[in-house]
Amino acid sequence: MSTRKQHIVVVGNGMVGHRFVQELLAVHSDLPAAGIELTVLGEEPRPAYDRVHLSSFFSGSSAEDLSLVEPGFYQRPGLTLRLNARVAGIERRRNTLQLADGEVLAYDKLVLATGSYPFVPPVPGSDRPGCHVYRTIEDLEAMQASGATSASGVVVGGGLLGLECAKALRDMGLRTHVVEFAPRLMVVQVDEGGGRILRSKIEELGVQVHTERNTVDITDGATARHRMVFADGSWLETDMIVFSAGIRARDELARQCLLAIGPRGGVAIDGHCRSSDADIYAIGECASWNGQVFGLVAPGYDMARVAAAHLAGSAGVSFSGADLSTKLKLMGVDVASIGDAQGRTAGARACVFTDELKQVYKKLVVSADGKRLLGAVLVGDAAEYGTLLQMMLNGLELPEAPEQLILPAPDGMAKPALGVDALPDGAVLCSCNNVSKGQLCAAIEGGAHTIGELKAATRAGTSCGGCVPLVTQVLKAELARQGVAVNNHLCEHFAHSRQELYHLVRVEGLRSFAELLARHGRGRGCDVCKPTVANILASCWNDFVLKPEHAPLQDSNDYFLGNIQKDGTYSVVPRIPGGEITPDKLIAIGEVAKRYGLYTKITGGQRIDLFGAQAHELPRIWGELIAAGFESGHAYGKSLRTVKSCVGSTWCRYGVQDSVGMAIRLEHRYKGLRAPHKIKFGVSGCTRECAEAQGKDVGVIATERGWNLYVCGNGGMKPRHAELLAADLDEATLVRLIDRFLMFYIRTADRLQRTSTWRDNLEGGLDYLKAVVLDDRLGIAAELEAAMAQVVDSYACEWRAALDDPAARKRLRTFVNSDAGDDNVVFVPERGQIRPATAAEKQMRFKGIAVVPETV
Amino acid sequence: MNARSASAAVMESVEVSAGAGAWQPVCALDDIWPDTGVCVLLDGRQVAVFRLADGSLYALDNHDPHSGANVLSRGIVGDLGGEPVVASPIYKHHYRLRDGVCLEDPGTPLATYAVAARDGLVWLHC
Ligand code: SRM
Ligand SMILES: Cc1cc2nc3c(=O)[nH]c(=O)nc-3n(C[C@H](O)[C@H](O)[C@H](O)COP(=O)(O)OP(=O)(O)OC[C@H]3O[C@@H](n4cnc5c(N)ncnc54)[C@H](O)[C@@H]3O)c2cc1C
Ligand code: SF4
Ligand code: FES
Numbered sequence: 001m002s003t004r005k006q007h008i009v010v011v012g013n014g015m016v017g018h019r020f021v022q023e024l025l026a027v028h029s030d031l032p033a034a035g036i037e038l039t040v041l042g043e044e045p046r047p048a049y050d051r052v053h054l055s056s057f058f059s060g061s062s063a064e065d066l067s068l069v070e071p072g073f074y075q076r077p078g079l080t081l082r083l084n085a086r087v088a089g090i091e092r093r094r095n096t097l098q099l100a101d102g103e104v105l106a107y108d109k110l111v112l113a114t115g116s117y118p119f120v121p122p123v124p125g126s127d128r129p130g131c132h133v134y135r136t137i138e139d140l141e142a143m144q145a146s147g148a149t150s151a152s153g154v155v156v157g158g159g160l161l162g163l164e165c166a167k168a169l170r171d172m173g174l175r176t177h178v179v180e181f182a183p184r185l186m187v188v189q190v191d192e193g194g195g196r197i198l199r200s201k202i203e204e205l206g207v208q209v210h211t212e213r214n215t216v217d218i219t220d221g222a223t224a225r226h227r228m229v230f231a232d233g234s235w236l237e238t239d240m241i242v243f244s245a246g247i248r249a250r251d252e253l254a255r256q257c258l259l260a261i262g263p264r265g266g267v268a269i270d271g272h273c274r275s276s277d278a279d280i281y282a283i284g285e286c287a288s289w290n291g292q293v294f295g296l297v298a299p300g301y302d303m304a305r306v307a308a309a310h311l312a313g314s315a316g317v318s319f320s321g322a323d324l325s326t327k328l329k330l331m332g333v334d335v336a337s338i339g340d341a342q343g344r345t346a347g348a349r350a351c352v353f354t355d356e357l358k359q360v361y362k363k364l365v366v367s368a369d370g371k372r373l374l375g376a377v378l379v380g381d382a383a384e385y386g387t388l389l390q391m392m393l394n395g396l397e398l399p400e401a402p403e404q405l406i407l408p409a410p411d412g413m414a415k416p417a418l419g420v421d422a423l424p425d426g427a428v429l430c431s432c433n434n435v436s437k438g439q440l441c442a443a444i445e446g447g448a449h450t451i452g453e454l455k456a457a458t459r460a461g462t463s464c465g466g467c468v469p470l471v472t473q474v475l476k477a478e479l480a481r482q483g484v485a486v487n488n489h490l491c492e493h494f495a496h497s498r499q500e501l502y503h504l505v506r507v508e509g510l511r512s513f514a515e516l517l518a519r520h521g522r523g524r525g526c527d528v529c530k531p532t533v534a535n536i537l538a539s540c541w542n543d544f545v546l547k548p549e550h551a552p553l554q555d556s557n558d559y560f561l562g563n564i565q566k567d568g569t570y571s572v573v574p575r576i577p578g579g580e581i582t583p584d585k586l587i588a589i590g591e592v593a594k595r596y597g598l599y600t601k602i603t604g605g606q607r608i609d610l611f612g613a614q615a616h617e618l619p620r621i622w623g624e625l626i627a628a629g630f631e632s633g634h635a636y637g638k639s640l641r642t643v644k645s646c647v648g649s650t651w652c653r654y655g656v657q658d659s660v661g662m663a664i665r666l667e668h669r670y671k672g673l674r675a676p677h678k679i680k681f682g683v684s685g686c687t688r689e690c691a692e693a694q695g696k697d698v699g700v701i702a703t704e705r706g707w708n709l710y711v712c713g714n715g716g717m718k719p720r721h722a723e724l725l726a727a728d729l730d731e732a733t734l735v736r737l738i739d740r741f742l743m744f745y746i747r748t749a750d751r752l753q754r755t756s757t758w759r760d761n762l763e764g765g766l767d768y769l770k771a772v773v774l775d776d777r778l779g780i781a782a783e784l785e786a787a788m789a790q791v792v793d794s795y796a797c798e799w800r801a802a803l804d805d806p807a808a809r810k811r812l813r814t815f816v817n818s819d820a821g822d823d824n825v826v827f828v829p830e831r832g833q834i835r836p837a838t839a840a841e842k843q844m845r846f847k848g849i850a851v852v853p854e855t856v
Numbered sequence: 857m858n859a860r861s862a863s864a865a866v867m868e869s870v871e872v873s874a875g876a877g878a879w880q881p882v883c884a885l886d887d888i889w890p891d892t893g894v895c896v897l898l899d900g901r902q903v904a905v906f907r908l909a910d911g912s913l914y915a916l917d918n919h920d921p922h923s924g925a926n927v928l929s930r931g932i933v934g935d936l937g938g939e940p941v942v943a944s945p946i947y948k949h950h951y952r953l954r955d956g957v958c959l960e961d962p963g964t965p966l967a968t969y970a971v972a973a974r975d976g977l978v979w980l981h982c
Binding site: 492493514523524525526527529530531548551552553554555556557559560564566567568615810811813814815816817818820822823824825839 | 883
């Protein structure tokens with residue numbers, strides 16, 4: 001071999017192009033050592049991002065959230081990524097290519113990963129301003145800008161992408177229409193019966209569907225920006241239009257340099273992903289294998305793996321087509337299509353179940369001998385997707401009565417499930433990332449014992465997420481098989497999860513730890529179950545937490561109604577709703593701090609924290625604060641912390657609603673609410689979001705028409721953007737939805753699970769949450785609202801209650817037999833205030849600022 | 857059965873074997889709510905005294921060596937594997953009430969003290 005470096009050039013830094021680089025690096029982690037120089041040329045202004053989840057851009061994900069590229073990934077020796085670099089031509093005889101700006105680059109091997117472009121039907125007027133396509137982040141930004149000045153929108157094309165796009169328009173608050181040329185929606189994936197149910201479900205969601213409409217002209221509208229004229233003479237007026245009428249392979253470079261092209265477009269490739277020129281490969285949506293182009297990411301990833309392996313010298317792996325089964329959630333409607341969904345195989349027989357009331361349609365396509373599953377269509381409920389897909393892919397024998405697979409199970413009877421044990425090791429469970437059951441088992445054996453670890457180790461479940469239920473089943477089965485105990489028991493005293501205990505408390509009306517322990521536990525309890533149960537009791541009944549039967553259950557923080565600090569002192573955080581405070585109250589806080597020698601700091605939650613109080617000082621400090629009009633800030637509880645606000649329309653020139661007023665009302669409503677973990681809110685007066693509401697458990701953002709409600713955001717250890725739950729709400733609806741959301745969280749979350757982790761673990765995800773909170777799918781909304789009303793109505797300031805209760809107050813002391821303070825608490829001055837002395841400083845017995853003179 | 861019950865008879869037998877030091881009343885029994893602790897200050901020494909729901913009493917150093925803070929009396933009491941323990945409120949180390957051994961770090965146990973109840977008072981021997 002020559003010592004000259006081999007220069008590999010990748011054209012396109014999309015999903016597949018990027019995966020190719022990852023695959024090549026997996027083989028050659030040290031490119032210079034392998035004699036490889038790798039250059040990636042991407043036309044877009046940013047590195048590869050997750051196009052599959054592009055729509056989440058509209059529900060709050062940023063371009064960074066969507067990025068597939070880890071920071072620093074492209075900064076390694078031998079690897080160059082150039083963005084805004086479009087390749088304009090290829091000179092095969094010279095092994096060179098030319099960039100749009102004229103620069104010429106030489107290559108040894110070229111990999112085309114140019115993807116595809118949205119097809120726009122050649123209708124006059126289709127290039128008018130306000131006409132869009134849906135493929136890149138820039139397209140979405142343009143749609144957002146148009147949407148802001150539009151009242152209505154039309155999507156041309158009722159396929160998978162078109163419906164996703166319609167959802168985006170509807171979420172922007174537009175009157176939305178879908179115009180489809182064919183007689184039904186999703187013609188490729190769904191048969192006629194399924195199409196009918198799908199249509200009525202989508203129309204129910206407020207999207208108008210027009211089938212068999214062929215657009216022939218787009219002109220000025222009379223009531224809206226555009227008028228779309230159809231072949232039958234009818235027309236529709238709209239402010240914006242998005243074309244989603246299919247995609248076409250971006251094979252223009254291949255055509256220009258005369259490579260072989262597939263019958264339906266696309267660069268023709270062989271099983272090693274090589275084009276008709278042995279130095280040029282093509283992968284992803286721009287490639288045509290066996291006359292077929294694939295509009296899904298999984299086959300593209302497979303091609304990336306094959307091409308990388310072939311370039312690295314192993315001819316053993318090859319691409320052999322892909323299964324195009326899909327499962328989607330379109331506007332909250334489950335749609336799935338498996339294998340031969342249309343029943344085209346000779347002799348195929350179908351078995352159909354339709355429920356027009358529940359709007360569910362399910363069809364099985366079975367082989368002539370009735371033994372094998374060939375395909376299936378599921379609309380309205382796709383719970384069986386994973387099972388059916390594996391049956392089809394692995395040719396598993398169908399059960400005696402295959403219709404049982406799709407018929408609703410009679411109450412109490414289990415459905416014939418596909419035991420994951422029945423699957424062969426080779427069964428590919430995650431098709432996006434080509435991960436087999438065997439690989440999953442190996443990773444579990446290797447120590448991946450949570451779904452998160454398993455995802456990290458194998459990539460399974462990290463793309464469309466459709467395989468997660470099956471992957472979870474394998475994980476559970478495998479852990480059980482390896483004898484790893486899998487239980488969600490709270491601790492050794494309760495063989496129940498937090499959620500189960502919550503239900504027991506509610507259903508049996510239990511009001512104390514002792515009752516619960518006697519009925520459902522054993523032993524005396526511990527520092528895990530006691531605070532958890534105390535918290536559940538408080539969420540349900542909201543009794544005073546320092547009653548004699550509850551006090552022993554409380555963590556020191558709840559017991560002393562303050563946060564314990566490293567030296568055993570406590571912090572004092574009065575509630576400052578919405579962060580709004582009068583000068584008099586500021587002065588009152590200042591005076592208390594001065595009198596008791598406390599350290600003061602503005603917290604990250606828009607209020608003031610006073611540090612350095614000993615247990616016996618707390619009652620007096622709080623007595624003074626309460627006299628000045630303050631109440632407990634619950635900084636110590638697993639409860640509502642702060643509702644952060646921005647100044648809003650009252651002062652701010654951009655504000656569209658009174659965000660401070662709203663924040664204060666929300667803080668007063670939910671203060672004192674105990675929950676599995678702390679809860680934070682934010683309320684912003686406009687889309688500039690100065691209150692960072694999208695980083696909160698509950699985020700409220702003002703709109704011209706009301707309030708948008710975001711949920712499950714988190715700052716802290718693992719930041720997570722909140723997701724839009726509902727838009728343009730009036731105050732009463734907003735409060736009702738927050739009531740339901742919070743109570744549902746309180747009922748179902750695990751111990752110490754913030755809303756963000758709860759949401760990430762919620763089966764069914766955001767759509768399920770919406771179904772429960774907005775559509776009341778579980779029929780519990782009224783109950784949740786009533787439970788919240790009970791907590792709201794029984795609110796009392798805990799510090800006031802503690803001071804008013806002589807027995808409780810008496811316990812809030814440092815020593816039971818002395819009024820002295822703990823002499824191990826030593827402060828030294830720093831920047832004009834106190835701080836705890838270090839161990840070394842204490843050793844020197846250097847006692848700094850004298851704290852409070854002891855009286856009482 | 858737990859080692860110490862709040863009966864005078866037990867206290868007497870403890871007294872016989874207690875050696876140096878003396879019994880002193882430190883607080884009313886009612887000052888300690890069942891299943892909680894309090895801190896007693898005795899000649900500059902801080903002792904955490906716990907009263908369990910079954911009436912048994914325990915006393916050990918209030919100082920939590922793992923955090924360096926005097927806080928053990930403010931920990932949650934309970935049992936692990938049937939053994940009564942207190943969890944430090946700072947970093948949640950568990951100390952056995954019976955002998956002061958830290959379950960997470962059994963090296964140097966905390967000092968424990970004899971304690972008993974009589975005439976509605978809690979008596980400590982140290
Ligand atoms: C005082 C304060 C820091 C400050 O000086 O600004 C603070 C202090 C503590 N934080 Fe915090 N956090 C404070 C704002 C925040 C914020 C900012 C915010 O609220 O906007 C965050 C990130 C936002 C979020 O929570 O999403 C924050 C994320 C955390 C976390 C990580 C939570 C997570 O789910 O990722 C913890 C650890 C935990 O809760 O398990 C934590 C835990 C703590 C604890 C309770 C740790 C402890 O057990 O000692 C600290 C004691 C509070 C005390 O003594 O009063 N603190 N903490 C802030 C009090 C705000 C208030 O007024 O109530
Ligand atoms: C809204 C939406 C939803 C989708 N949902 C799903 C789904 O649920 N499941 C699924 O499997 N698939 C889905 N897809 C399809 C999936 O995104 C594609 O299959 C995947 O992105 C294909 O990857 P690719 O790398 O081949 O093409 P792309 O990701 O499009 O990347 C091609 C890149 O090459 C660049 N490029 C093109 N020509 C040149 C040139 N001459 N010079 C330099 N750069 C060039 C392009 O700018 C682009 O960045 C969806 C697509 C969209 C748009
Ligand atoms: S979020 Fe909007 S209204 Fe609030 S302060 Fe910022 S710019 Fe002003
Ligand atoms: S099948 Fe899409 S992530 Fe696994």
